[in-house]
Amino acid sequence: MHGLTGFQRDLLYCIAGLDRPSGQSIREELEAQTDREITHGRLYPNLDTLVNKGLADKGEIDRRTNYYAISEDGVDALVEYHEWGSTRLP
Known part of the structure; x- marks a missing residue:
């Protein structure tokens, strides 16, 4: 998780x-959530990065639409990141 951008x-x-x-x-x-526009050119390369790092899985809904799901490694990374952040709070 520490190697990801905030957006990722x-x-x-x-x-x-x-x-x-x-x-x-x-x-x-x-x-x-952010009140900011997210462009296609920013969204999909970052989703691909998550898939390539094994943190998310990508599947096909139909010929034009993909779905994304968090992988087991992604869940582990979120848990570890949350635990790391929790130890930093007073």
Whole structure:
């Protein structure tokens, strides 16, 4: 998790909180949470990074739409990151 950007960590948290979200639904959720527009050119390369690092899985809903799911390694990374952050709080 420490090797990810903040945006990639946000994506991973979002994927973990949604049931097999599409890229579009991930984008909509993050835009609602951050009040910022997320472009296609920023979203999909970062999702691909999470998949390539083994933190998320990617599957096909139909010929035009993919879904994303957090992998077991992704869950482990989120838990470890949360625990690390919790030890830093007073």
